[in-house]
Amino acid sequence: MAEPKASNLTWHGGHVDAERRAALLGHRAACLWFTGLSGSGKSTLSTAVEAALVARGVQAYVLDGDNVRMGLNSDLGFAPADRAENIRRIGEVARLFVDSGAVVLTAFISPYRADRAAARALLPDRFVEVFVDPGLAVAEARDPKGLYKRARAGEIPSFTGVSAPYEAPEHPELRVDTGALSLAESVDAVLAHLQSQGIIPAP
């Protein structure tokens, strides 16, 4: 957690522990942290995984980049410090969801390794980094929001992959090549990983 500005704070713990919540829900809590270029498939894949999890009775919820930037993080832009604060807040919100026993899925470009490492540090043993990686050429060819076109025309400053860096994960728990796999195959790859880790039970 970040150092609070206020002093005289005392943490007040609750009475319900993680085991009790897992027993209630029938699965473990986790944060699936989807990271990748714009157009890589984070929103499409995370919402499809969310739907598949909910169909299995898992308490799952997606926090999506643009959605969160329209609300909680509407005061933040895309300068490096704003991107870092964006990810810090997402990490803290994800921590609350995990504390509640849920499987939370985050779908943010989250281009900086240090920011993702900070989110991971907030979620010991619960952080599953999913590198959504069809490669830049495929993501740019998809261009679902027409943003690469505008970025190449110089209309969007600091666009990840074009005029701002993307620091690829070095040791993600899972890498999904959404250029090679269909959406259904990509969902299956994520579910198989969660099952192999004992986060969700076999169907």
Ligand SMILES: Nc1ncnc2c1ncn2[C@@H]1O[C@H](COP(=O)(O)OP(=O)(O)O)[C@@H](O)[C@H]1O
């Ligand atoms: N296996 C796959 N997983 C996810 N998206 C895929 C896959 N194959 C093709 N796509 C397409 O790629 C695009 C990804 O866009 P989106 O999910 O908005 O990306 P992001 O949220 O990473 O910016 C969508 O048009 C989606 O239909």
Ligand SMILES: [Mg+2]
């Ligand atoms: Mg998206």
